[in-house]
Amino acid sequence: MPIRYSPWPRGMPCWVDLMISDLGKAKEFYGQLFGWEFEHRAGRLRCTIGGREVSGIGERTGPETAAVWTTYLAVPDLDVTVRAIAGAGGRIFRPATGVGDDCRFAVVADPSGAVFGLWQAGARIGAQVTDEPGALVWNECFTANRTAAEAFYTGIFGYGAADLSAPGFGYTALTLGGEAVGGLAELPADVPGEVPAHWVTYFAVADADESAELVAELGGTVQNPPSDSPDGRLAAVTDNQGVPFCLVGPRRP
Incomplete structure (x- = not known):
């Protein structure tokens, strides 16, 4: 099992999450498909394999929130990267946001409109397991x-x-x-x-x-x-x- 303990390098896809209308249906589907287990944290699901995080699922806050799997790229300095993206013609959908000591993240888009996330590790590095079934x-x-x-x-x-x-x-x-x-x-x-x-x-x-x-x-x-x-x-x-x-x-x- 490829397990990660330290922060991912700059630019590495390090996390994915899903904003969805029905958490119960998502839990049933992905739990059976991938064998995920779930931890409930502040209205969200942390999806795990063997107790290690692989992804997250949250509830959509409104119709303007797209129901998609969002890719997050690791960055060592979130604020610098957000400014660089804005300067290169990208868009900032969610500015730099902190989650306690866990991490800081933002949701952005490239100049063509492709939406992705940025993840600056804190206590949480993002995905702890990759490249194995369900991850x-x-x-x-x-x-x-x-x-x-x-x-x-x-x-x-x-x-x-x-x-x-x-x-x-x-x-x-x-x-x-x-x-x-x-x-x-x-x-x-x-x-x-x-x-x-x-x-x-x-x-x-x-x-x-x-x-x-x-x-x-x-x-x-x-x-x-x-x-x-x-x-x-x-x-x-x-x-x-x-x-x-x-x-x-x-x-x-």
């Missing part, structure tokens, strides 16, 4: 202007950029120390123009096909059925309240 394994941003997105994210977070494009599909891996930690994908040409730039969360599973079947049994939908890729067997799904995310399991032999 966060990958995050990427789909955007109509990959060149502009690459300039923004490398400038703010100090990423390296590796072009992994293939015919008909533009893709940039964002790297730290030579290791890919996230990605920028071009929105496919057949995607309607009203679909905004957005970040996508991938959770690891032991078997993508079995997990996709379970998603449907639990009231979710399978948008793209499992298929093998160089990075594993992938499926795009939604939960029982329509929130999209992706599953990644081992490739079929």
Whole structure:
């Protein structure tokens, strides 16, 4: 089990959370799908595996709050990063906010409108478990202007950029120390123009096909059925309240 004890490096996707209308339905769905256990804290759920945090779920405060999995990127200085994002043409949806000694966070958007979070660790580092079934394994941003997105994210977070494009599909891996930690994908040409730039969360599973079947049994939908890729067997799904995310399991032999 990959366990993290110290703060994540700058730019690393270190946390995901979900704001949703019905906490009870979310708890039932994700508990059965991923085997999560839950700690109730101030009206929110801390989702855990083996007692270690993997994500959070909170209740939407109004219709203006989108029901999505939000990716948070680690930063050593939240205030400096928020100012840099504003100066680079991004938007600040929630300014720097402290949660006691736990952490400080903000919710922002890049210049194309893709919303993501920033996380400055305190007593809580973010996800304590990653890259195992039920835990966060990958995050990427789909955007109509990959060149502009690459300039923004490398400038703010100090990423390296590796072009992994293939015919008909533009893709940039964002790297730290030579290791890919996230990605920028071009929105496919057949995607309607009203679909905004957005970040996508991938959770690891032991078997993508079995997990996709379970998603449907639990009231979710399978948008793209499992298929093998160089990075594993992938499926795009939604939960029982329509929130999209992706599953990644081992490739079929």
